[in-house]
Amino acid sequence: MFRSLQRFRILQRPLYALVxxxxxxxxxxxxVRAEEVRAPGPTGPLAGTLLSAPGHSAGVLIxxxxxxIDRDGLFxxxxxxxxxxxxxxxxxQEGISSLRVDKRGLFESxxxxxxxxxxxxxxxxQDVAAWVSVMRGRxxxxxxxxxxxxxxxxxxxxxxxxxxxxxxxxxxxxVAAPGRPLGVLLREQLAQNPxxxxxxxxxxxxxxxxxxxxxxxxxxxxxxxxxLFAPRLQGYLIDLxxxxxxKMLGATSLPLxxxxxxxDLQVQVEDARRLAxxxxxxxxxxxxxxxxxxxxxxxxxxxxxxxxxxxxHRPVPPEIIGHLARFxxxxxxxx
Numbered sequence: 290m291f292r293s294l295q296r297f298r299i300l301q302r303p304l305y306a307l308v309x310x311x312x313x314x315x316x317x318x319x320x321v322r323a324e325e326v327r328a329p330g331p332t333g334p335l336a337g338t339l340l341s342a343p344g345h346s347a348g349v350l351i352x353x354x355x356x357x358i359d360r361d362g363l364f365x366x367x368x369x370x371x372x373x374x375x376x377x378x379x380x381x382q383e384g385i386s387s388l389r390v391d392k393r394g395l396f397e398s399x400x401x402x403x404x405x406x407x408x409x410x411x412x413x414x415q416d417v418a419a420w421v422s423v424m425r426g427r428x429x430x431x432x433x434x435x436x437x438x439x440x441x442x443x444x445x446x447x448x449x450x451x452x453x454x455x456x457x458x459x460x461x462x463x464v465a466a467p468g469r470p471l472g473v474l475l476r477e478q479l480a481q482n483p484x485x486x487x488x489x490x491x492x493x494x495x496x497x498x499x500x501x502x503x504x505x506x507x508x509x510x511x512x513x514x515x516x517l518f519a520p521r522l523q524g525y526l527i528d529l530x531x532x533x534x535x536k537m538l539g540a541t542s543l544p545l546x547x548x549x550x551x552x553d554l555q556v557q558v559e560d561a562r563r564l565a566x567x568x569x570x571x572x573x574x575x576x577x578x579x580x581x582x583x584x585x586x587x588x589x590x591x592x593x594x595x596x597x598x599x600x601x602h603r604p605v606p607p608e609i610i611g612h613l614a615r616f617x618x619x620x621x622x623x624x
Contacts, residue, residue, distance in 0.1 A: 321381040326427060328419040330393055330401025336360075337390035337420065339427055340377045345386040347459065347617045348430045350420055351376060353389075354439030354465075359396045360389040362582070363601065370582035371601035372438070379610035385617060387436075388424045390416075406521045409528045410447040417448035421457050432459040432622055436613070439556065439581065442466020443534060450540035460544030460620055462613060465553055465581050468560030468567075471529045472500050478555065488513055499523060500530045534560075535567040544620040545571040548612060550579030552586055554594055574612050583609055 322341040327334040338360055351373050353362070363369035377387040391398035393416065394405025421433045435458055437445030442463040449458055467474055479485040479492050491511050495518050498505050504523045507515070518526070538545070545568050549561030558575060565573040578585045584597035585606045597603060 321378075324427070326388070326423055328390075328416075328423045330398065332402055333400025334398070335390060335393060335401050335416065335419070336397035337388050337423075338377075339386070339388045339424065340381050341386045341428065342381040342384045345384055345428060345430070347385045347434060347621065348424055348428050349380060349385060349387045349434045349436050349462070349613075349617070350417065350424060351387055351389040352417065352435060352437045352441030352444045353392065354441050357395055360391045364599075367601065368599055369601060370584060370598055370603075372583050372605060375605040376436070376583070376610070376613075379605060379607075380613065383610065383614035385614060386424075386428055386430075388420060390420060392416075406525060408525050410443060410532060411528075413444040414448040414451055417444060418451055418453050418457075421454060425457065432457055434459045434462055434617060436462040436464060437466055438464045438583075439466060440529075443529070443532060443537070446534060446537040446540070447532075449543060450537070458543060459617075459622055460546070461541065462546045462548070462616070463564060464548045464583065464609075465550060465556050466534065466547070466560070466564065467556050468534050468563035470533050471526070472496050474556070474560075477557070496530075499527050502527055502531070535563050538564060538567040542570075544616070546612065546616040547571055547573045548576060548609060549573070550576045550581065550583065552578055552589065552594055553581040554591070555581045572616060576606065576608065579606060579609070 320343065324339045324341065326337050326339045328337070329335070353360070353373060358364055358369060361374035362372035373389045377389055380387050392405070393401040393408065417435065424433050435445040435448065437443070443466070445461055445463065448454060449461065475496055476493065479489060485492070488511060492514060495505050495510065495514060504520065504527070505518060507520050510518055547561050547564050549556065549558055551558060561573060561575065565571050578587065580586055580594050580597045582597050583605050584600065584603045586593050586597060
């Protein structure tokens, strides 16, 4: 999730959609319509792909994790896990439409802001409101499910506290989402990497200072930590560090599904359990052999796990699609 933390971007205004491209994805049993859609950003449009399943019973807005990753889940052309496209296509086969998006300042949303790092969770929540409006308008659905993957789970939690989304969100689908504050996760991830051992004391100093809301000057950063805690990222990091995901759940009583891979190197099973403890009515599923990018591995070797981050062809396990589709069907809003 917070693997390299060199990134970030978002939108701010309301709601219109401009369809600029339409195509058809044809499966063996049904046609799924793919459309390029737009939502307004601060200085230009945000871009996304709406995948409409015929006779759709529900709609899901896929909120991506951190980093320079596009709407499909690729870091660059052809490189990356392709997780969000695979999720969207799997959901479409279950009759569920989805919208996946490029974050502000990145890829086809590059014109939306001059600085993709100048964001906050609240700003991302404004993006969610705009995309929910777009999706409701395009699909005619009364409400939209928010699927937050990794950092996208924090965005979903922030968004559902917004007054302008009241009644517009069906529920939350948190997938590999953090359940502990970012500071806890950063310390844990650094401690687990043997190469970071000589830097732990300095990393603790930097994290603690950011937790106090105090930026760290570049000349006070060890070179080995300069990319992780670069000054251009610190505003967003300070904002993230101030949030506790489990406490954020108190802002909503919406239906809540939590999915967590047991081979996740970035977010731990304890995160999912902490979220579930905060909402005892939530449904929790631990996924054996599943990594942070929702791919299956058969070994516990770190290199095998990391290989899933750059493999766009390895499928998302069918059980993930099954859990999502069944939960959505079981919690369909009453007419």
